[in-house]
Amino acid sequence: MLTKIKAALEKMGIENYQIEENRGESLECFFIRRNLDLKRRTDTEDYTVTVYKTLEKDGKKLLGSSTAHVHPGMDSAEIEQALGDANFAASLAGNAYYELYQGQKHEHVPSTSAIAAHPLEECMKIMADAVFAEDTRDDVFINSSEIFVRKNTKHIISSTGTDVSFETCDVMGEYVVQCITPQNVETCRQFNYREPDGEALRKDIQETMTMTQARAQAKGACPSGQYPVIISGSNVATLMRYYVMRSDASMIYQKFSSFAVGDNVQGEDIQGDPLTVVLKAKEPFSNEGIPMEDRVLIENGVLKTLHGATRFARYLGIEPTGSYRSVEVPVGSTPMDQLRSGKYLHVITFSDFNMNPLTGYFGGEIRLGFLCDGETVTPITGGSISGSMIELQKNMTFSEERYRGADYEGPFAVKIENVNVAGA
Amino acid sequence: MKVQGSAFIRQNKPLLLKLRDRLLDEFEYASILATDSKSRNYTASRRNVAVGGDTSRGYVVRAALNGKYAEFSFNALSEENLEDIVSQVKQLAEASDKVLPAGLGENVYEITPAEETHFVGSTDFEVDPEALGDAAILDRLNEIKEKGLSLSDAILDFTARLNWQKYSKLFLSKEKDMEQNVMWITGAFSAAAAKGHGIKNYGKSFSKLGGAELLDEMGKEEDMQHVVNVVLELLDSIPMVPxxxxxxxxxxxxxxxxxxxxxxxxxxxxxxxxxxxxxxxxxxxxxxxxxxxxxxxxxxxxxxxxxxxxxxxxxxxxxxxxxxxxxxxxxxxxxxxxxxxxxxxxxxxxxxxxxxxxxxxxxxxxxxxxxxxxxxxxxxxxxxxxxxxxxxxxxxxxxxxxxxxxxxxxxxxxxxxxxxxxxxxxxxxxxxxxxxxxxxxxxxxxxxxxxxxxxxxxxxxxxxxxxxxxxxxxx
Structure with missing residues (x-):
């Protein structure tokens, strides 16, 4: 198919392009209680062609781009039609000119995951064993679960020299833990690992079972007011999105963020822990074939770099880095026991914890929290928290305990002072 | 006017019927869903103009063996790989022992005949966005953007968007042969404004089952003025007292x-x-x-x-x-x-x-x-x-x-x-x-x-x- 696409591009005189080929396969199992309800397998290939066109309007040089999707079974005429449509659309979508990324040919990067070397069924069995290993009780159990084992190969070639390919593998899914006494409650959790890490999943399920039992004891929301609030686990990663998004070149170019290298982005008067954030390269190349590497984003509250894909990086005159979604944050120096001293509200789970990087507001409804009045700890449920990172970021204290998620590694918890809580 | 059917599905239907019949030789239940969708999206803002789109074509087979269900999703189909597809579904259907932990079971469904159904249906539209073309649609969005930007110097940006999707689906089973062709369209415009480090945005959205006639609903200046007024009001908003x-x-x-x-x-x-x-x-x-x-x-x-x-x-x-x-x-x-x-x-x-x-x-x-x-x-x-x-x-x-x-x-x-x-x-x-x-x-x-x-x-x-x-x- 790549040969057909290249021939069509040449025939149509399209000089600047990028082709992304994706081949993927997966095995998926869906369980209701302890019964397998459905087995699924997928086997697909797709091609996305981005067409670039240099334009001129009112004496200004512009660059337009648009995309076409090519599927197996398309004949040459259909491919030419799709590319022709994209080429015409590119001529309408002229934006400020920028130089395309000048790439190189690299050796194929195979996945180092054990998933790559084993049949999907073997990996599925490991993860299914892990899901049900702790499912031994009648009062707290796995209600339902889904497991996906996936392999994907991406190949990116461009008219400006890029020719890279790499393999990615992962297992992902979700499970629901139900506890039926004294109240009937559940916790729904997602997981995503690059290895068939049954032990990690088993540990996660153990913790979720404990947490769900605690939620079954929780009665009502806490009184409304302002609290020191502890947020933990993957919810800390959600907070960090504020910094990742605000330092993205596209946000800055469009003036949706005023971040600049050297700024004290955590504010001028840091009263808690100074923040350090490292952007983590989880894949060898970006969607434009840019080699990805770890980069220090923020060091002690000061912005060290901006990041972004070629177009917006060129506009800002910075190096194109590719787009990042994973971060690492150094752990703090305060043990959890110390974070949980005095009066506090520790929110363990939200129904959905949101961070709006434009406004800086975060918030969510509390599914399970522990309220401490200084002496007694009470499990609570219901109500919500909300606050502004812009106002509250100066007073964050990070735990010394570590959390490892798919796209976040860093302090297990952060304590933020003066967070609004809407309660009973 | 009615949304037209997919040539891709029409051309492949004889092969899909053959695949269905082969599957029914091997399984007590088999169905195939074939989809062909095309979408386009357009954006016009102060510093960005974009035209993009997506097409998606593929198939999913659902089959039951001894009352146990399996599904196979794929997007390459030809005379040559038809038997391979049947074989892959069979292997999957028989793979339970390889993936099931000890002590777990598998749900078994009673397979009952369905009612014979033959159906073809298409939704209506007034203006075909494909026929109207990318250039005309972008012109309309640019007009909206320019009008919005002209309403206040205090706004950061005014963005106009349009998105449509046309899809065809064919469902085949022993008793069913059903085809549908549907088109929907959505649009929006929004304004953004800044105060300090905080950005506020506010917009108005539009949607319908239909076509590019939606653009006529999006062109009212009073709606744009309302959006601009509100985003500026939002700059002075205060937090909620719980x-x-x-x-x-x-x-x-x-x-x-x-x-x-x-x-x-x-x-x-x-x-x-x-x-x-x-x-x-x-x-x-x-x-x-x-x-x-x-x-x-x-x-x-x-x-x-x-x-x-x-x-x-x-x-x-x-x-x-x-x-x-x-x-x-x-x-x-x-x-x-x-x-x-x-x-x-x-x-x-x-x-x-x-x-x-x-x-x-x-x-x-x-x-x-x-x-x-x-x-x-x-x-x-x-x-x-x-x-x-x-x-x-x-x-x-x-x-x-x-x-x-x-x-x-x-x-x-x-x-x-x-x-x-x-x-x-x-x-x-x-x-x-x-x-x-x-x-x-x-x-x-x-x-x-x-x-x-x-x-x-x-x-x-x-x-x-x-x-x-x-x-x-x-x-």
Whole structure:
């Protein structure tokens, strides 16, 4: 198919392009209680062609781009039609000119995951064993679960020299833990690992079972007011999105963020822990074939770099880095026991914890929290928290305990002072 | 005019019929869903113009062997690989022993013959966006953008967007041969403004089952002026003081409550897993007698309208709550089989790559007889809630989490002009719905959003209702 696409591009005189080929396969199992309800397998290939066109309007040089999707079974005429449509659309979508990324040919990067070397069924069995290993009780159990084992190969070639390919593998899914006494409650959790890490999943399920039992004891929301609030686990990663998004070149170019290298982005008067954030390269190349590497984003509250894909990086005159979604944050120096001293509200789970990087507001409804009045700890449920990172970021204290998620590694918890809580 | 069928599906149908027949030689049940979709999206803003699109073509086979189901999703089909596809489905169907932990079982379904169904249907449109062309559409969006930008020097940007999708689906099984061709379109414009490090945005959205005639609805200057005025007002908004208040929800906020707070809780695949509290309340009052709730792909002409679902069940108009009493849920085919109920045409897939789940379609509350002015006048202190942004379901415990962008303060029956933003709505679903004390006559549905099941499986939905007065906990 790549040969057909290249021939069509040449025939149509399209000089600047990028082709992304994706081949993927997966095995998926869906369980209701302890019964397998459905087995699924997928086997697909797709091609996305981005067409670039240099334009001129009112004496200004512009660059337009648009995309076409090519599927197996398309004949040459259909491919030419799709590319022709994209080429015409590119001529309408002229934006400020920028130089395309000048790439190189690299050796194929195979996945180092054990998933790559084993049949999907073997990996599925490991993860299914892990899901049900702790499912031994009648009062707290796995209600339902889904497991996906996936392999994907991406190949990116461009008219400006890029020719890279790499393999990615992962297992992902979700499970629901139900506890039926004294109240009937559940916790729904997602997981995503690059290895068939049954032990990690088993540990996660153990913790979720404990947490769900605690939620079954929780009665009502806490009184409304302002609290020191502890947020933990993957919810800390959600907070960090504020910094990742605000330092993205596209946000800055469009003036949706005023971040600049050297700024004290955590504010001028840091009263808690100074923040350090490292952007983590989880894949060898970006969607434009840019080699990805770890980069220090923020060091002690000061912005060290901006990041972004070629177009917006060129506009800002910075190096194109590719787009990042994973971060690492150094752990703090305060043990959890110390974070949980005095009066506090520790929110363990939200129904959905949101961070709006434009406004800086975060918030969510509390599914399970522990309220401490200084002496007694009470499990609570219901109500919500909300606050502004812009106002509250100066007073964050990070735990010394570590959390490892798919796209976040860093302090297990952060304590933020003066967070609004809407309660009973 | 009617949406035309897919040449791709038409050309491949003989091969798909051959594949179906080969599968039926090997399995007691076999169906094939073939999809061909094309979408285009357009953006015009101060510093960005974009035209993009997507096409998606592929197949999913569902087959049952000894009552156990397996599915295979793929997008390469030819005479040469047809036997390979049959072989892959067989291998998958027989793979249970390789993946099942010791002590676990596998669900076995009784395979019963379905009713013979032959169907072809297409939705209507006035202006074909493909025929209108990218250039004309971008011109219209650029006009909107320029007009919006001209309305105030204080705004950062004004963005106009349009997105349409045309799709064809063919469902084949032993008894069914069904084809549908559908087109929906959505549009929006929004303004952004900055104060300090905070950015506020506000917009107006448009959607319909149809074509580029939607652009005519998007061109009103008074709507653009309203958007610009509100975003500037939002710059001076203040945080919400947590508490329970008398509120008037605009139709979009009513829609989000309908969808997130209640709709997800009556998806009957959740009944199968005993994950939905609603299951225990069938036949009981769960809302004020003013509340009547519908869901269904043929309950309204909006972006989630279709003729049959991804399992070959014809679309329904399901009355879920009738004058406050919970009557039924909505279901996919498999869930209905387990529960012994009739499927309601709600089995939907994100794409041919994904599993079918019970999903909402067009979900809405019926209107009432009260005026918005009377609702506001009846409130001593409370808020008019507008512009919902996101929500999350909690079928097990009927908790509510919805975010709205703004709450307009009401004092002594009048809007004070003060705006509080943003707000989190929380509480217990039946408490909120039982507190509904007034509904306006006009029902407005919006189909600009997508709905996930948990954190994935995104499908197009619409939701809405009238202005609704209720007691709501805000934070």
């Amino acid at each position: 508490g329970e208040y008398e509120c008037v929800c605009d139709p979009a906020t009513t829609g989000m409550i309908v969808h997130e707070a209640f709709g997800h809780g009556v998806e009957m695949d959740m009944f199968v897993k005993k994950r939905a509290l609603a299951q225990e309340y069938i036949g009981q009052y769960v809302a004020s007698p003013l509340v009547t709730m519908h869901d269904g792909a043929c309950s309204a002409d909006q972006t989630a309208t279709y003729f049959f679902d991804d399992e070959g069940t014809m679309a329904h108009d399901t009355i879920i709550i009738d004058k406050g009493i919970l009557k039924t849920g909505i279901s996919d085919y498999q869930s209905a089989r387990i529960l012994g109920t009739e499927p309601t045409g709600n089995g939907r897939r994100e794409s041919f790559r994904r599993k079918a789940y019970t999903r909402m379609t067009n979900t809405w509350f019926e209107g009432g007889t009260d005026s918005v002015e009377d609702m506001i006048a009846s409130i001593k202190y409370g808020f008019l809630l507008e512009s919902p942004s996101s929500g999350m379901e909690d079928p097990k415990n009927w908790g509510i989490q919805c975010m709205v962008s703004m709450a307009r303060e009401i004092k002594d029956g009048k809007l004070t002009g003060r705006i509080l933003s943003p707000c989190v709505l929380t509480g217990y679903v039946p408490d909120l719905l039982k507190s509904a004390s007034a509904m306006s006559p006009n029902v407005v549905l919006s189909g600009t959003g997508m709905c996930g099941k948990g954190w994935k499986e995104w499908v197009k939905v619409s939701d809405g209702g009238p202005y609704m007065k209720a007691k709501i906990r805000l934070g």
